[in-house]
Amino acid sequence: MNSSYAKVMVLGSPISKSNFKLFNANGRAILPYNSGHYHDRYALYEEEIAYHARSQNPNVVIEEGVIAVLKVYYKSFKRHPDTNNITKSIFDGIEKSGLIINDAQIKRIIIEEFYDKDNPRFELELFGESEFDMEYKIEKRKIPVEKVIYSPPSNKARALINNSSKKEKEVSVNSCSICGKKIKGNDYITANKGTSIICKSCLGRGF
Structure with missing residues (x-):
């Protein structure tokens, strides 16, 4: 069924594809799934995303350009993957599910980072551009909040x-x-x- 909206939620801490690649002697990337070792995690995670995307959106296929809103909830504030790298992991699984045709359909994306130690997960909403538009604004806070300072290692x-x-x-x-x-x-x-x-x-x- 052709559609212009879908929502996917997958429980568990999101992982990054870049940490699970193997390379052969010619420099070609390999992504194992049945080696019995640590590197299988990414391929299995991709399959898990595909399963939930399809089961939560039965018979839905979005064929047009897409606006994506991704909310990632990490278990730990201090230790988690680079959020910019998470998107590749997630959209590979979404594409594999058949919910979208190709991740090149993602024309605009908003990524938000949150923390939930009891329920880490990601929530993704996909909006077809023919029916939905996106507006955003950045404004100065009326009451400043405490800064979170990022610094290199000593x-x-x-x-x-x-x-x-x-x-x-x-x-x-x-x-x-x-x-x-x-x-x-x-x-x-x-x-x-x-x-x-x-x-x-x-x-x-x-x-």
């Missing part, structure tokens, strides 16, 4: 992060992150943004 924290990354890279160059065997030549794929590698033997068994 020099000590940066040093710990850099040293940790170096150690991980040194280990990954010598051995497979799964089986621990030494790797020869280019018989591997990279994972975790290049800080670990997986040999082709483990790749063949797991993927």
Whole structure:
């Protein structure tokens, strides 16, 4: 059924696609779903989004340009993914559901970030441009609220992060992150943004 409106809600903390990619020796991205390891989470999350999008909007298909309003509720104020990266995860699942034809349909989008430690989730509303329009405004607060200050890590924290990354890279160059065997030549794929590698033997068994 062709429609101009849909709403999707998926419970649980949203995740970012960028944290779950693997790369083969040629640099091509791989997104596993049945390896039995941590990297399966994204593909499974994408399937979960597709399932809820379809079950909550049976027989609905939006074929036109779309205005999207996305509200993301994180469990923790201090630790959560970059909200800008969350949209890719969500719209990949929405496209897979068939609710939209292609995520290129998203012409305008508003993203809002909230916190709900007891009920993390995202809520997405899609509005067809033929029937809906969007207006927004930014105005000065009458009563200012307390600032939330974002700052880079301290020099000590940066040093710990850099040293940790170096150690991980040194280990990954010598051995497979799964089986621990030494790797020869280019018989591997990279994972975790290049800080670990997986040999082709483990790749063949797991993927």
